[in-house]
Amino acid sequence: MKSNPNTLSEEAVGRLLQSTEGQLYEQLGIRAKALAADPSIAGNFEPNVAYDGIAMGPLDDVRELGQRLFRRWNREAYSLVCGSDAGDASDRQKLLDAFGGGDVAVGAALAGLFVAYLGMAPAVAGIVAALTLKHFFRPAYAEFCGLWLEKLPKK
Secondary structure, three states: OOOOHHHHHHHHHHHHOOOOHHHHHHHHHHHHHHHHHOHHHOOOOOOOOOOOHHHHOOHHHHHHHHHHHHHHHHHHHHHHHHOOOHHHHHHHHHHHHHHHHOHHHHHHHHHHHHHHHHOOOHHHHHHHHHHHHHHHHHHHHHHHHHHHHHHOOOO
C-alpha cells in the first residue's frame, strides 16, 4: 500500500517542529550535503541521513550552509505564500484553510507548496516549512492572541 504524501509530510513536519532552530539549520545543511552526494534521497520527507564530519566538514559549516539556504529560499517562499499572484490564489487559500489544523497542518501545507511551486526536494521542504513556522507564524500567532486578549470585554 502506497503512503499518502500529505500524511508523510505531516508526520515529518510534526517531528521537525520539535527541533530547535539551530537543529533545523543543521539538519537542512546535512540534508543538502547528503542530496549533493546522493540525489536519490530527494523525494523522501525524512531521508535516512546523518552527519558525517569527514564527508560533510565541520558541523558549524554545515549549520551555516543551512542558514544560507534558508535565507535564499525565504524570499521565494514569501512571494508564494504572501504574494498577490492570481495563479497562486487557490494554493494560498488552502494554506489559510490549514490554519484550523494547527502548526503541523500548516507546515505540511507549506512543505507541499514549496515542493510544487519552488521545486524544493521534499527532503528539505519540510525543514524550510518548519523554520518558516518558527520564524514567522508562531510569533504572529502570539501577537494575535495578545491583541485579542486586550480587546476582550472586561468582566
